[in-house]
Amino acid sequence: MAVTIKDVARVSGVHVSTVSRAFSATHLVNAETRARVLAAAEELGYRPNRAARALSTSRTGNLGLIVADIANPFFPPLIKAAQAQARARDYHVFIADTDEQARVEEELIRSMAKQVDGAVLVAPRLTNRVITELAQEIPLVVVNRRLRGVSGVLMDVGTGARRAMEHLIELGHREIAVVGGPSRAWTSGEIERATEHIARDHGILIQRVGPNPPTEEGGHTVADEVVASGATAVLAHNDLLAFGLVQRATELGLDVPGDLSVIGVDNSHVARYSSPALTTVAMPVAEAGHGAVDLLLRSVDAAGSTGTVTLETSLIVRGSTAPPASGEGLR
Amino acid sequence: MAVTIKDVARVSGVHVSTVSRAFSATHLVNAETRARVLAAAEELGYRPNRAARALSTSRTGNLGLIVADIANPFFPPLIKAAQAQARARDYHVFIADTDEQARVEEELIRSMAKQVDGAVLVAPRLTNRVITELAQEIPLVVVNRRLRGVSGVLMDVGTGARRAMEHLIELGHREIAVVGGPSRAWTSGEIERATEHIARDHGILIQRVGPNPPTEEGGHTVADEVVASGATAVLAHNDLLAFGLVQRATELGLDVPGDLSVIGVDNSHVARYSSPALTTVAMPVAEAGHGAVDLLLRSVDAAGSTGTVTLETSLIVRGSTAPPASGEGLR
DNA sequence: TTGAAGACGGCAAGCGTTTGCCCCATGGGC
DNA sequence: GCCCATGGGGCAAACGCTTGCCGTCTTCAA
Structure with a gap:
């Protein structure tokens, strides 16, 4: 045939x-x-015939790319970049969506393991233990998770969060809500730590709200709590959450940024498209996808080699942040 | 091992x-x-070991999914749905991004052919001839392209465009710009035909602008022409284009929808996130992804069987459309 | 008791490539 | 003129699984 x-x-x-x-x-x-x-x-x-080749070389020429939610605008640019880089190296990529479920994530990796030379896990929800275990069986690189002995590309969201807080503080905010994302996400911890420090250093008050699903709905449901907290500004775990929050806050009659400043994270297109355009922490998503594939391919070629690369984030100030309404926010 | x-x-x-x-x-x-x-x-x-199994059964258990641009918000929900459905049927999916280039598209399919049991082509930019040719070599289902002898899932964008035009006409618009998308896209032709009919039936004037790349930048560059055309409303090929158009029009001092009504197509999240939220033709993207995989798997099982399913679209009226400024738009 | 029909499961070929081993020719050094 | 090194390329096993073929054991009817 x-x-x-x-x-x-x-x-x-x-x-x-x-x-x-x-x-x-x-x-x-x-x-x-x-x-x-x-x-x-x-x-x-x-x-x-790649299958035949794979059988005799035990190299498939395939990569796995595992993300929590393809429809979350954070992921597509990363997927795109990863796929492009893989293609440049003559690899094909399997994509899988875990629906934010750790169980599915693990199952997916396992079911993929035999057919790929390695996989990149983007913002995994799995525990460190399980990931480390899996890394024993198949070359893995993890995006946005720091793990001993496992390659990773990290986006320095801690510094980004710090910048965001400083921006708010400069504007005059003294009581800031920090809306958390999924508890298993590494970025959640980073943001928590960074905001903690900043708060201590500047003697300002932080209201922690969450964890929450990193979605628009998450933003809706969390809005009341944020508003009730008396905070004049909020740093949300990602743009989607921020956007949902803005929506609901607006429904409640608040003006953003007049009554409430909101900062997101990701610089996904949501941040640019929404109105007011969101001030946000830009994540170097494409670089991460590109870098993850590079790193992965390296450890595929030289078994056991691992590495970590950290990518910088930056604060993009747009229309969703402003000084607090006069008097308010100062005790 | x-x-x-x-x-x-x-x-x-x-x-x-x-x-x-x-x-x-x-x-x-x-x-x-x-x-x-x-x-x-x-x-x-x-x-x-799937590779070994593939070798002896010549069934890989893999599917290919080929899209023009992963980062275009039209695609991710489709990808997600397709992937979910594939997984439910115990298939894995390769994803590939063509960067809107027909050449790449063909090469991708060819390079994938041996490793998949079939592929779905979403909104291909390839010519009918080439697609038909490829369908000879590997089970194919095409999303948004009508092709004899090739399975397809079609979103009835023609009817959607008609609704959109009727909506504008009811609002009082008499001179409408239709901003085209990529010339090879089937949807472009559908929209053109539908708008043509409507215009004839209602005796209104249509300004055609394009073809254009289906991107925000495309919207920017086309805005001047649209504004200059004297049209009071515009139907854009997709939300991205519509959004870019709104942005630029706003920069030019126009109010949307006061001075210019704008309708997009896709109902991607851009349409919801932007401000004013876009009136748009909702495309049943997830259903399409789901259906395409079903169709594909069917023709994988029963070689040679083809089918076509048509999915309905609907008009979602939001804030970007309104009656034309008084007097204007009427000759 | 015998024979036939199933049910069960072993045997081995075959899927398309890769790769270690070996053979053959050629050519250069002595 | 002989030997050996070397380059080129054939041979066949092996990769992990599937599947047509066939032998063996039961079971049941005659």
């Missing part, structure tokens, strides 16, 4: 092993012979 | 073929034996 190495061998008058070498070990075959083989392959439209 | 069928056979004291059958042809093996095999497999942590 499909054209195989055997057909190419027949047509070019050499043994299959020569055909194979013509493709994968070019220096082992005479240039002239190789040309003949390549010509025959071209003519027949031969494409190597 | 990895545990294979052979290990399971040894441990459970049967032949490998029995192990194989215990998994894939359960009725051919005694229940008791099967239980023993399964227990051994469980104990050893056995996972079938």
Whole structure:
């Protein structure tokens, strides 16, 4: 049916092993012979069968990419970048969506393990223990999780959160709500720690709200609590949450940023599209996707090598932050 | 290294073929034996090697999903739904991004062909001829393209466009700009045809602008032309284009919807997040992803069977449309 | 008691590649 | 003129699984 190495061998008058070498070990075959083989392959439209190759080399040429929610605007640019980089290295990528469930995440990795040379886990919800365990079985790189012995690319959201807080403090806010995301997310911890420090250093009051699902609905449900807290500003775990919050706050008759300043995280397009455009901590998402694939491929080639790269974030000030309404927010 | 069928056979004291059958042809093996095999497999942590299976069955258990631009908010919900449905049927999905380039699209399909049982092409930019050709080599289902002999799921954007136009006409608009998308997109033709009819039936004037890339930037660059055309309302090829248009129009000092009504297509989250929230034609994206996979799997199982399903669209009226400024727009 | 029909499961070939091993020719050094 | 090193390329096993074929054991009817 499909054209195989055997057909190419027949047509070019050499043994299959020569055909194979013509493709994968070019220096082992005479240039002239190789040309003949390549010509025959071209003519027949031969494409190597990756499954067969995988079977004998135990290298699949595939990568897995596991994300919590494809529809969350944080992920697509990362997926896109990862896929592009993989393609540049002649790898194909499997995508899987865990629906934010740790159980699914683990199952997905396990079911994928045999068919990929490695996987990148983006913002996993799994426990460190399980991830470390899995990394034993298959090369893994984790985005936004710091783990000993496992490669990772980290976006320095702590510094971003610090900048965000400083921005609010400069504007005059003294009572700030910090709306948490999923409890298992590494970024949640980072933000918590950074805001903690800042609060201590500047002697301001922090209201912690959460954990919450990182969605617009999450923002809706958390809004009342935030408003009731008396905070004049809020730093939300991501743009979606921030956006939901703004929506609900507006419904409640508050003006953003007049009555309530809101900062998101991600700089997803939501932040730009919404109104007011959200002040947000920009995450280097594309770089992360690109870097994760690089890192992964490196540890696929040199088994056991791990590395960590940290990417910078930055604060993007837009229209959702302003000084607090006069008098308010100062005790 | 990895545990294979052979290990399971040894441990459970049967032949490998029995192990194989215990998994894939359960009725051919005694229940008791099967239980023993399964227990051994469980104990050893056995996972079938899909590559090996693929080699002997020429079924990979993989699907390809090819989209123009993962970062375009139209796609992620579709990808998510497709992936979920594939997973439910125990398939894995390869994702690939063509960057809107037909050439890349073709190459991607070809390079994927050997490793998947079929592929879904979402809003392809390829010519009909090439697609039909490719469908010869590998089961294909095409989303938003009508093609004889190739399975497809179509979103009835024509009707949606008609509704949109009627909505504008009812509001009193008499001169409407229709901003086209990529020339190769099937939806472009559908919208053109529908708007054509409507215009004729109602005796209104249509200004066609485009084709344009379906992006925010596309909206920016096209805005001047639209404004200059004297139209009081515009139907854009998608939300992104509509959003870019609104942005630029606002910069030019126009009020949307006061001075210019704008309608998008897709009902991507951009439409909800932007301000004013966009009136838009809702595309049943998730259903399409789900349906495409179903259709594809059907034609994988029953080679040669093709089908077409058409999904309904609907108009969602939000804040970007209003009656034209008094007097204007009437000749 | 015998024979036939199932049920069960072993055997081995085959899927398309890769790769270690080995053979053959060629050419250069002595 | 002989030997050996070397390059080129054939041979066949192996990767892990499926599946057609066939032998063995039960079971049941005649």
